[in-house]
Amino acid sequence: MIPQASTPLIDPFGRAITYLRVSVTDRCDFRCMYCMSENMTFLPKKEVLSLEELERLCVAFIRKGVRRLRLTGGEPLTRRNIMELIRSLGAYLKAGDLDELTLTTNGSQLSKHAEELYQCGVRRINVSLDTLDAERFTAITRWGRLEQVLEGIDAALDAGLKLKINTVALKTLNEEEIPSLISWAHERGMDISLIETMPLGEVEEDRIEYYLPLSLVRKQLQQRWHLEDIAYKTSGPARYVRVSETGGRIGFITPLSHNFCADCNRVRVTCTGKLFLCLGQEDFADLRAPLREDLSGRLLDEAIVEAITRKPKGHDFVIEHAGAAPALARHMSMTGG
Ligand code: SAM
Ligand code: SF4
16 A cells, blocks of 8 residues: 555545546547547647656555546547556555546547456446447547447457446437437446537537537437436536436536536646646646656645645536637647546
């Protein structure tokens, strides 16, 4: 066991920070139309934390009481040698210093890595999938191939991982397919979360065109199935219902409403070491300078403690009108969702 720091991270509103999301790369092998523009400029390598720096950063948070770690991106499994980091972090699981190590992935590299992920102690992962139609899949992801992702999902299930599917609800694009995606996921024993589009970062499309309120989706689903509100909670922001007919769960992630700020236990770090205290606010603390300047970790610890005192009570997103600038300039692939 590593020695726990005597003071856990508690923010000014009394929320204990026990969940860290780390974006390990801003790069991706897909270009989903709501997430990235087709011609993204990615960060120069020297600005991105090395795998060793990412590990030191995660360990600093584990020492301060973080019990759950989620790796995301960009596409985490496209980062070169990412399994080295996952293996090192897996040791903290085995030692009891961490309750969960997980990742959010587009699934394209899962066939290659699923078994090793399981061996490292990863037990559940989120896989993003917006459609089961091959053509539509390529229209939404621009560079992705559905078949490769479905193979990845099968490999992950075979390896013993529990999967949750994340589906962004997109008006006209996958709207009418949502019930069949839910049935497909539940038949395979997978939960599914539906996500509203968030106004993060410039993309070519006008997101209002595809914005589909989940309140509407829920109403439509209720005409087909009986949805039972349940108290089930993961460390994420989804509100869950159980579908009586399938026995599976659906999560609703509605970031545009404020309903999950009150018990927010999470912070996010970008691949350049920027610590964002809230997905919906610009304020951040730079952890890269203290990480690089002081190998003892003291400056890093101080920077983390100082930053947590600035965690805001909640956020303030609005998709206002057609053509409006995104509420926040950074892309989801920077903070990893
Ligand atoms: N590449 C991985 C993936 O797609 O799962 C991890 C990173 S991705 C940024 C994490 C999640 O954010 C995905 O489920 C994706 O669908 C979602 N996402 C990206 N941009 C979004 C946006 N503007 N609004 C809502 N969700 C978004
Ligand atoms: Fe890549 Fe994930 Fe963004 Fe799609 S949502 S472009 S897979 S980072």
